[in-house]
Amino acid sequence: MRIKAGGVIELDGETITSWDDVSGTATDQTARDAAAAASNAAAAAQATATYGSNTANTALANAATAQSAAEAADAKAVTADGIADTALAVADGLNSRSNAWDKAIYTPGAQQISDNATTVLVAQAVARIGGSVAVTFADCEKQIADGTDGQFLTVICTNASVNAIKFSDGQGVKLAETVSFSMSANDVIQFVYDGANWVEVHRTDN
Numbered sequence: 001m002r003i004k005a006g007g008v009i010e011l012d013g014e015t016i017t018s019w020d021d022v023s024g025t026a027t028d029q030t031a032r033d034a035a036a037a038a039s040n041a042a043a044a045a046q047a048t049a050t051y052g053s054n055t056a057n058t059a060l061a062n063a064a065t066a067q068s069a070a071e072a073a074d075a076k077a078v079t080a081d082g083i084a085d086t087a088l089a090v091a092d093g094l095n096s097r098s099n100a101w102d103k104a105i106y107t108p109g110a111q112q113i114s115d116n117a118t119t120v121l122v123a124q125a126v127a128r129i130g131g132s133v134a135v136t137f138a139d140c141e142k143q144i145a146d147g148t149d150g151q152f153l154t155v156i157c158t159n160a161s162v163n164a165i166k167f168s169d170g171q172g173v174k175l176a177e178t179v180s181f182s183m184s185a186n187d188v189i190q191f192v193y194d195g196a197n198w199v200e201v202h203r204t205d206n
């Protein structure tokens with residue numbers, strides 16, 4: 001700064017004629033204050049935005065955790081469903097049969113054969129059949145209902161000897177040497193189904 005002859009003051013080449021030339025006008029100050037306020041507001045806005053971003057990130061992380069938990073629960077549900085299905089299949093496969101370590105028990109049926117048109121049913125592995133009349137299955141297309149290929153059937157008779165239930169070769173039954181079998185109480189015959197006929201395995205006249 002220098003003071004020139006005549007009382008003119010210069011600062012960095014600018015002529016200073018009043019204090020406003022050094023400190024700025026009141027308008028300049030207002031503008032500076034406004035700029036400072038704007039800067040502060042921007043900083044505050046940035047801080048708020050950062051907080052919002054952090055909050056959003058936390059929410060996203062929580063959502064991801066919840067989704068993982070839901071997927072794990074889904075997987076467990078599927079597993080449980082599979083186990084239940086397997087248990088049902090096993091129970092269905094066992095049907096009326098119960099297994100122990102040293103024996104297999106087949107709950108017998110109890111079908112009444114009351115005329116020649118009644119077919120022996122094969123819902124059980126052991127068919128206990130009986131009635132009070134003599135039967136020859138003469139009016140049946142099949143003496144024994146169709147089975148499943150490979151199925152075994154044991155037939156036990158409860159009829160009195162005077163009212164025998166008689167199986168004959170034919171009508172869905174293949175008997176040993178084609179010899180018919182008149183069954184009365186305690187007589188037993190066993191068959192295996194070959195896909196078309198019940199083939200005799202053995203018989204016992206008791």
Ligand SMILES: [Ca+2]
Pocket residue numbers: 183184185186187205206
């Ligand atoms: Ca007998």
